[in-house]
Every structure is written in structure tokens, then in C-alpha cells.
Amino acid sequence: MTHVKHTNLFVSSFLLLGLTAFAAPAVSAPVDTDNDGIPDLAEKLLGTDPLIADTDGDGQNDKADAKPTELDNPIIQTGGPATIRILSAKVEDNFDPSTKKDVSDHLEIAISNDGKADLKGLKMYLTLTDDTNAKTESIYRDLSGVTIAAGKTTALHFNLDGVADWTAAQTHFRANENSMLYTTPSPKTLKLQIAANGEAPVSITFKKDAGGAELAD
Numbered sequence: 345m346t347h348v349k350h351t352n353l354f355v356s357s358f359l360l361l362g363l364t365a366f367a368a369p370a371v372s373a374p375v376d377t378d379n380d381g382i383p384d385l386a387e388k389l390l391g392t393d394p395l396i397a398d399t400d401g402d403g404q405n406d407k408a409d410a411k412p413t414e415l416d417n418p419i420i421q422t423g424g425p426a427t428i429r430i431l432s433a434k435v436e437d438n439f440d441p442s443t444k445k446d447v448s449d450h451l452e453i454a455i456s457n458d459g460k461a462d463l464k465g466l467k468m469y470l471t472l473t474d475d476t477n478a479k480t481e482s483i484y485r486d487l488s489g490v491t492i493a494a495g496k497t498t499a500l501h502f503n504l505d506g507v508a509d510w511t512a513a514q515t516h517f518r519a520n521e522n523s524m525l526y527t528t529p530s531p532k533t534l535k536l537q538i539a540a541n542g543e544a545p546v547s548i549t550f551k552k553d554a555g556g557a558e559l560a561d
């Protein structure tokens with residue numbers, strides 16, 4: 345009886361060794377950092393963000409979205425008189441007044457609250473058009489964590505080091521590294537609309553000169 349048991353053990357070990365030897369080599373799955381079903385490398389080709397599952401902010405993840413870098417403006421165009429004001433908006437020639445040094449090109453929006461109540465419930469919609477081929481991108485962000493105190497000014501930054509949590513109480517948000525803002529040097533036209541809770545939106549149009557982004561050009 346003991347002999348039979350040993351034989352069975354030997355056969356099992358042999359089969360296991362054989363299966364291991366003939367198993368297909370391990371193939372690692374492509375990296376999909378934001379878990380939206382599109383690998384990081386493919387996001388680069390699509391122009392979508394490898395760290396944001398819903399690049400344009402329309403509620404559909406990049407893989408399910410037929411146009412993952414474009415959406416129509418969802419901001420309600422009516423409301424009370426605006427007390428929010430866009431002081432400036434730019435995507436180049438950024439400067440840090442605290443260090444008195446140039447910083448990498450990024451979307452920077454300076455806004456003020458001209459009213460007597462704190463401003464909350466900010467929403468923004470940005471369109472980017474390539475002046476040479478009319479290609480467009482657009483994003484919508486519900487910046488519900490941002491508060492601008494009455495009579496105060498604040499600056500919002502969208503850069504590659506920013507955090508992709510639009511509802512957080514912060515001023516540095518994530519920008520899409522695969523946006524044509526970063527990937528092509530052609531001149532661009534940008535249109536920004538911002539609205540605060542219950543107020544009519546305010547808008548600004550600004551330009552990006554020809555030249556590589558992320559460079560102090």
C-alpha cells in the first residue's frame with residue numbers, strides 16, 4: 345500500500361513539473377493607471393489623460409466616451425448678476441511672484457469676488473482650438489471645493505503636478521499631459537467660461553503663441 349502512495353506522489357510531481365515547464369511565459373497586462381480601460385500608452389495616442397478616467401469631465405469614462413476630449417458646454421447660461429470676475433487667464437509666461445521666477449507653462453486663472461458674499465459652487469468650461477487646423481478640445485470641471493471669500497482674489501492653476509480631484513478645496517488641479525496644449529507647438533485660441541452658484545457665467549478669450557509648452561518661451 346505504501347508503495348502505491350509513493351507512485352501516485354511521484355506521478356503528481358512529474359505532471360506539475362511538466363505543466364510548469366510548458367506554461368506560456370507570463371505576459372504583464374499593459375499599465376492602465378486610471379483604470380478606465382485604456383492603457384497609458386494608448387491614452388497618449390488618443391490625447392486623453394492617463395491619470396484621469398474622464399478626461400473631458402462629461403461623466404463618461406474615456407473608453408465609453410465617443411469623444412473623450414470634447415463636450416458641449418453644460419453650464420447654465422442664465423442666472424443672477426455675476427459678482428465673479430476673471431481678472432486674467434493665460435497658458436504661458438507664468439511667473440511665481442513669491443519666488444520671482446518663471447515657472448512651467450500652464451493654465452492659470454486669476455479671479456475675484458466683487459460681491460459681499462463668499463462665492464462657491466464654481467464651474468468652468470474651457471475650449472482649446474488649434475489656429476492652424478481648427479482641431480478642438482474641451483473640458484468641464486465642477487470645482488465645488490473652491491471658495492472665494494467676499495472681496496478677495498484667487499488664482500487657480502492647472503498643471504501636470506496638480507491633483508485630479510476637482511471637488512477638493514485646493515487651487516492646483518491636474519492638467520491633461522496629452523492635451524494638444526502640451527503636445528503641439530502651434531498657436532492656440534482658448535475660451536474660458538466660469539460661473540458661481542446661481543450667477544450668470546463670465547467668459548474670456550485668450551491666446552497661446554506658437555512655441556513649445558512647458559518652456560519659458
Ligand SMILES: [Ca+2]
Pocket residue numbers: 376377378379380381382383384387393394
Ligand atoms: Ca487609462
Ligand SMILES: [Ca+2]
Pocket residue numbers: 378380382387392393394395396397398399406
Ligand atoms: Ca484616461
Ligand SMILES: [Ca+2]
Pocket residue numbers: 398399400401402403404405406409411412
Ligand atoms: Ca468623458
